[in-house]
Amino acid sequence: MTDALRDLKNVLGEVADLRAANSVLSWDEQTYMPPGGAPGRAIVLSTLSRLAHERFVDDRIGELLDHLEPEMSGADLDSDDARLLSVTRRVYEKDRKVPSQWVAEFSLETSLAQQDWQKARATADFTLFRPHLEKIVGLRRQYAGFFAPYDSVYDPLLDDFEPGMKTATVRAIFDALRPQQVELVRAIAAKGNVVDDRPLHKAFDEKKQWDFGMEIIRRFGYDLEHGRQDRSAHPFTTDFWTGDVRITTRLRPKYLPTGMFGSFHEAGHALYGQGIPARFDRTLLASRLSSTVHESQSRTWENLVGRSRAFWKAFYPRLREIFPRQLGEVSLEAFYRAINKVGPSLIRTDADEATYNLHIMLRFELELALMEGSLAVADLPEAWNARMQEYLGITPPHDGDGVLQDIHWSVGAFGYFPTYALGNLLSAQLWEAAEKEIPDLTKRIARKDFSGLLEWLRTRVHQFGGKYEAVELIRRATGHPLSPEAYVRYLRGKFGEIYKL
Ligand code: ZN
Numbered sequence: 056m057t058d059a060l061r062d063l064k065n066v067l068g069e070v071a072d073l074r075a076a077n078s079v080l081s082w083d084e085q086t087y088m089p090p091g092g093a094p095g096r097a098i099v100l101s102t103l104s105r106l107a108h109e110r111f112v113d114d115r116i117g118e119l120l121d122h123l124e125p126e127m128s129g130a131d132l133d134s135d136d137a138r139l140l141s142v143t144r145r146v147y148e149k150d151r152k153v154p155s156q157w158v159a160e161f162s163l164e165t166s167l168a169q170q171d172w173q174k175a176r177a178t179a180d181f182t183l184f185r186p187h188l189e190k191i192v193g194l195r196r197q198y199a200g201f202f203a204p205y206d207s208v209y210d211p212l213l214d215d216f217e218p219g220m221k222t223a224t225v226r227a228i229f230d231a232l233r234p235q236q237v238e239l240v241r242a243i244a245a246k247g248n249v250v251d252d253r254p255l256h257k258a259f260d261e262k263k264q265w266d267f268g269m270e271i272i273r274r275f276g277y278d279l280e281h282g283r284q285d286r287s288a289h290p291f292t293t294d295f296w297t298g299d300v301r302i303t304t305r306l307r308p309k310y311l312p313t314g315m316f317g318s319f320h321e322a323g324h325a326l327y328g329q330g331i332p333a334r335f336d337r338t339l340l341a342s343r344l345s346s347t348v349h350e351s352q353s354r355t356w357e358n359l360v361g362r363s364r365a366f367w368k369a370f371y372p373r374l375r376e377i378f379p380r381q382l383g384e385v386s387l388e389a390f391y392r393a394i395n396k397v398g399p400s401l402i403r404t405d406a407d408e409a410t411y412n413l414h415i416m417l418r419f420e421l422e423l424a425l426m427e428g429s430l431a432v433a434d435l436p437e438a439w440n441a442r443m444q445e446y447l448g449i450t451p452p453h454d455g456d457g458v459l460q461d462i463h464w465s466v467g468a469f470g471y472f473p474t475y476a477l478g479n480l481l482s483a484q485l486w487e488a489a490e491k492e493i494p495d496l497t498k499r500i501a502r503k504d505f506s507g508l509l510e511w512l513r514t515r516v517h518q519f520g521g522k523y524e525a526v527e528l529i530r531r532a533t534g535h536p537l538s539p540e541a542y543v544r545y546l547r548g549k550f551g552e553i554y555k556l
Contacts, residue, residue, distance in 0.1 A: 060136065063123065064337070067339065069110060070110050074107050075295040075296060078293050078295050081293070085287045085289075085303070086303060097166035101163040105155050120147065123140055133522075138522040139338055143338075152202060153201050154201075161194050168191060172187065172462065173288050175455075175459055176459040176460065179456075179459065180454070188432050192425050195467060208426045208427055209423050212426065212469045214470075216347075217346060217347045217525055218344060218345065219524055228480075236543075237413075239556075240397065240410055250397075254393055256309060268284075270373075271361075271370065272318055275326060276505060276509045281297075281298050282302065282325055285303050286305060287304075288462070289305070290320070291462070294342075297328065297333050302325050311381075315361075316357050316362070320353045322356055323352045323357060330517025331521075332520060335520045343521065344520075344522070345528070351516075352478075354475075365500040367394075369503045395407060395408070397554070399449045401449065408550075412476045413446045415472050418463075419473050420442070421439065421442070422470070436454050436458045439457050439458040480537060484529055484532075484541040485529070487541050489512075492511065493511060
């Protein structure tokens with residue numbers, strides 16, 4: 056390693072350390088911190104964010120990159136070092152456009168907003184959250200302004216979560232997808248109420264729910280020597296470094312799927328985090344380059360595995376043993392159908408696979424309108440409810456189950472939502488490729504054997520860490536571009552069989 060490369064890695068390492076400290080404190084804020092700690096914690100997080108940003112955008116990193124880039128010409132462009140330089144250059148140039156003072160203010164505001172969002176959600180009182188959201192939207196619009204000119208004010212935000220992705224591309228993908236999903240949902244609705252999900256709406260002891268979830272995610276391969284699960288208002292995964300990747304979940308005492316699928320989802324993220332090579336630690340290659348790739352991993356374990364018949368063939372007897380009173384009379388087939396019941400639902404994270412992307416499209420359109428300035432925060436609850444009615448035919452009984460349900464806007468993560476839908480597409484494409492290479496994939500899952508799938512994902516996805524964005528990763532893994540066809544095929548196959556379409 057040259058001296059310049061070593062110097063670069065040292066500085067990036069310090070930035071990563073500051074960000075890891077920041078992540079530990081954010082994790083604590085959402086899990087164990089007493090409410091009274093909020094104002095002080097917001098200041099600490101703001102200081103750490105500013106210091107990490109200042110350190111990263113320092114001229115020294117630019118000088119080191121300038122020095123190192125010519126040395127790389129002619130070298131293997133896929134090598135770790137070459138990718139490290141190009142990824143660092145990209146983020147460096149972007150972050151240089153953002154004043155450190157903005158970073159500090161954004162961190163302070165979003166941290167303070169968390170606590171009031173939690174209260175607002177619990178009491179279904181949007182007015183508590185509204186002043187925070189107005190500030191956050193203002194800050195986000197200011198952020199986009201640092202990157203003008205752009206085709207869409209939303210482009211710089213989207214690009215933070217999916218590098219290179221354009222708003223126009225997302226819109227085109229959604230426009231192609233929406234009619235097909237709507238048609239499927241209508242065809243299912245036309246069949247009437249043929250799937251009974253009442254068995255899932257019973258009293259399920261929370262400790263037992265927790266234990267079952269833990270048992271399964273351990274089976275998936277989630278390593279508790281290098282991770283842990285806690286409870287939070289909104290489930291999330293956080294990685295401080297590859298050796299410490301944590302998840303959270305939330306449980307509902309009278310609805311089984313929330314905690315269970317929440318744990319599977321976050322474990323999917325964590326398996327990716329734990330599969331990133333330790334040699335990428337303390338560089339940008341260990342962090343989340345592409346949220347689309349991340350969501351493809353969570354959705355794979357939550358849905359393609361966790362909501363499959365093969366999976367429940369293996370684990371339903373165990374679940375029934377834990378909840379004999381609730382599920383004793385419910386057959387495997389009835390249970391499988393219940394957890395895959397398609398219907399309009401209020402909460403995105405509880406949505407079935409057929410309607411899920413409609414929840415995302417709703418958020419994408421509202422975020423875009425907020426950023427473009429065509430929708431005021433004050434009018435957001437009404438706009439939310441109108442679109443829920445239009446897309447799903449239901450209106451939330453209160454804002455807690457409506458506009459306040461997701462954590463994303465309180466942390467300022469505008470631009471994230473589209474990556475859930477794109478991640479769904481990617482998960483189906485990866486699954487088709489995995490099935491080709493592991494012909495007995497579902498049989499293995501029915502035998503409680505996830506090692507083949509995990510190994511395949513490790514090789515095709517995890518080992519690259521943050522080296523490639525979604526478009527490049529899927530091309531490498533499958534030879535195909537990112538597209539909706541595999542996902543639509545998957546939905547039609549699965550729900551066509553359940554609903555006899
Ligand atoms: Zn996720």
